[in-house]
Amino acid sequence: MAVHVVDHPLVRHKLGILREDGISTSRFRALAQEISRLLTYEATKDLITEPKTIQGWAGEVEVEMIKGKKITVVPILRAGLGMMDGVLDMVPGARVSVVGFYRDEETLQPVEYYVKLAKNIDERIALILDPMLATGGTLLATIDLLKKAGCTNIKGLFLVAAPEGVEKIVKAHPDVDIYTASIDEKLNDVGYILPGLGDAGDKIFG
Ligand code: PRP
Incomplete structure (x- = not known):
């Protein structure tokens, strides 16, 4: 397992705005999607490509296409x-x-209140999406559920993560990769x- 803090200037800048108290719903939504695109860029760096011959404007040309396992978000x-x-902008076929x-x-x-998994999920790379990794309980339950469904390649994308949650996942699922725009300071006494960002769900849904 690896924990990747996506420390890119664009991510740092956008996350800074996202943390502002009183940010509008529309701004929060737009920035969450923009950061998600950048997290996806990092989280898909290890996808394998293979050469393929296609018909180009000047005849046959060898190009690179993603090989094998496809993605489910x-x-x-x-x-x-x-x-x-934001993630689907980068991997539209997922x-x-x-x-x-x-x-x-x-x-x-x-x-848990709803589960609907893609067909053949066991043959896909799973990219879990959640703006916040707090205590890690939700992520732990999601990983358990995906592994029971046969997933063997799982990554999680987060806007912010707490060290407590990251530690819990590292211990329980050392094979799962975490990509986050930030590992924040800590959890408060109500989790x-x-x-942090406050309640990201409320900020997105209004
Ligand atoms: C938030 C967040 C995560 C979870 C993280 O969801 O989006 O799913 O809490 O907490 P954990 O790491 O301590 O489990 P919330 O329960 O607020 O639901 P919502 O997305 O419906 O707003």
Whole structure:
């Protein structure tokens, strides 16, 4: 497993604006999608390509095309939907698998309420999407569910992550790669990331 902090100037800049208190819903939505495109660029760097001969304007030409395993994106409802279009801009042919969890506000435990996975998910690379990795409970439950469905290549894309959540995933699923725009300072006593984004779901859905 590897934890990748996507430390690109565009990501740092966009994340800075995303953290501003009072940011409008439309601005938050646009920036979440923009950062997601940049995270996808990093998270797909290890895709393998193979040569293919096509008919070009001046005759046959050898080009490179992605080989083998294809992708399913796995937005975690609700907030993960706020990243999905940005990711699909980069991998438009990806299938979508939807997983619904909410976090019980008292116990902070994830509660599953919807699952609809893509066909042949066991043959695909799964890109889990969620703006926030906080305690890690939701991600842990999602990874368990995907592994039960046969997924062997799983990556998670997050706008911000808490060190506590990252540590939990590293221990439990050392084979899963995490891509995040930032590893923040810590969780507060009610499980919110500091400095974080506040409630990303509420900011995206209004
Ligand atoms: C948030 C967030 C993650 C989860 C992270 O969702 O989008 O799914 O909490 O917390 P964890 O790492 O401690 O499990 P929330 O429960 O607020 O639901 P929502 O997306 O429907 O707003």
